[in-house]
Amino acid sequence: MRSGPQPADLTDVRATNLAVVLRYVRANAPCSRADIAGATGLNKATVSSLVADLIDRRLVRETGLTEHRIGRPATMLVVDGDAYAAIGIEISADHLTAVALDLAGGELLSWRRAFTGLAATPGKAASTVAALAGRAVNRATRQGRQVLGLTVGVPGLVDQQGRVSLSPELGWRDVDLHADLVRALRGPAYEVVVDNDAQLAALAEHRHGPYAGTANLVHLTGGAGIGAGLVVDGRLLHGARGFTGEIGHIQLDPQGPPCRCGANGCLEALAAVPALIRRVLPDAETDGPVTDFAPEIDRVRAAARAGDPAALDALDEVGRHLGTGVSILANLINPEVVLLGGYYVPLAQWLLPAARQQLADRTVAPAAGGTELAASDLAGGAAAIGGAARAIAAIDNGRMPARPTD
Numbered sequence: 001m002r003s004g005p006q007p008a009d010l011t012d013v014r015a016t017n018l019a020v021v022l023r024y025v026r027a028n029a030p031c032s033r034a035d036i037a038g039a040t041g042l043n044k045a046t047v048s049s050l051v052a053d054l055i056d057r058r059l060v061r062e063t064g065l066t067e068h069r070i071g072r073p074a075t076m077l078v079v080d081g082d083a084y085a086a087i088g089i090e091i092s093a094d095h096l097t098a099v100a101l102d103l104a105g106g107e108l109l110s111w112r113r114a115f116t117g118l119a120a121t122p123g124k125a126a127s128t129v130a131a132l133a134g135r136a137v138n139r140a141t142r143q144g145r146q147v148l149g150l151t152v153g154v155p156g157l158v159d160q161q162g163r164v165s166l167s168p169e170l171g172w173r174d175v176d177l178h179a180d181l182v183r184a185l186r187g188p189a190y191e192v193v194v195d196n197d198a199q200l201a202a203l204a205e206h207r208h209g210p211y212a213g214t215a216n217l218v219h220l221t222g223g224a225g226i227g228a229g230l231v232v233d234g235r236l237l238h239g240a241r242g243f244t245g246e247i248g249h250i251q252l253d254p255q256g257p258p259c260r261c262g263a264n265g266c267l268e269a270l271a272a273v274p275a276l277i278r279r280v281l282p283d284a285e286t287d288g289p290v291t292d293f294a295p296e297i298d299r300v301r302a303a304a305r306a307g308d309p310a311a312l313d314a315l316d317e318v319g320r321h322l323g324t325g326v327s328i329l330a331n332l333i334n335p336e337v338v339l340l341g342g343y344y345v346p347l348a349q350w351l352l353p354a355a356r357q358q359l360a361d362r363t364v365a366p367a368a369g370g371t372e373l374a375a376s377d378l379a380g381g382a383a384a385i386g387g388a389a390r391a392i393a394a395i396d397n398g399r400m401p402a403r404p405t406d
């Protein structure tokens, strides 16, 4: 897509300046109008007018606190968490997670529901997700909040129109999930977006938790597959069609086990959660494929804790495969940190040593180019948090919501 000079009209300038002030307040709250003017270079009258507009839109509020500095007392401002809610839902192979955040980033709800991805048809999945979204919307509406948006994260290739062109984890091909959801939600007033789960998880890491604000970071999803969400130079990478980060399908061993994508020896076939469970718990699939990973991951963890040599060997090997995958990222984009998410989090203490060693050995830059490898703090809900954060990020970038009616 070409991008060149865009014609700017006055509404654009106003929205841009509102966003500048909102971002400043988010990063520096509590702060005064004079602080904003001093830091942004906007003059005091303009800042007063912009702040009045943001208060009117219920994006910012006065705290009631004042700070006495030189001259007049200053009224302090913070982001208003009361008027809006943004909802994110993560579809995984074995569960759904729903999260709602207020505009200040506070968590309003976090729900986890059992869900059998491979057994659910796309239509059934859409109606299940819509029902869960509906309950979250009702909760927010009863609190007097305006819903800013619903973003649904899907493991797989999701195009910019919200169509899932391929999800090996869910067994989907060419599913117009966006259209199905809008229909199931009966044409909601808020925006509905379908996006790749790893990209949303990376957005969550970029806005929340200990690595918030890191300009170059990666989140690796640890579920039935492995996706990489990439933030590079402060921006989430989408690529030409939205299909970035499919590191799970990089082939590490042409003679390796079959992958659901049709190839052999992909990183995913060697190191995603089903492969890990298969290695550590050979009995886990005697009654058919595992449909809920959580209890099996608990068993893996228990075996590792007990010092079971076979479990420790398997975790070490999976860690090495992950380290190889991460070294490819380190060589390509030189991130400051790569965060292991999902079910890798409870196993991180056994995965990380081998993964870090492999990362150091396979990255051409000394000390892995400074790339740190760590467990995510956002655990299983990262894509859901990122889904909710997406609508809030859009406002921070100048897409002002419709004014609340009250």
Ligand SMILES: [Zn+2]
Binding pocket: 248, 249, 250, 259, 260, 261, 262, 263, 266, 268, 269
């Ligand atoms: Zn594959």
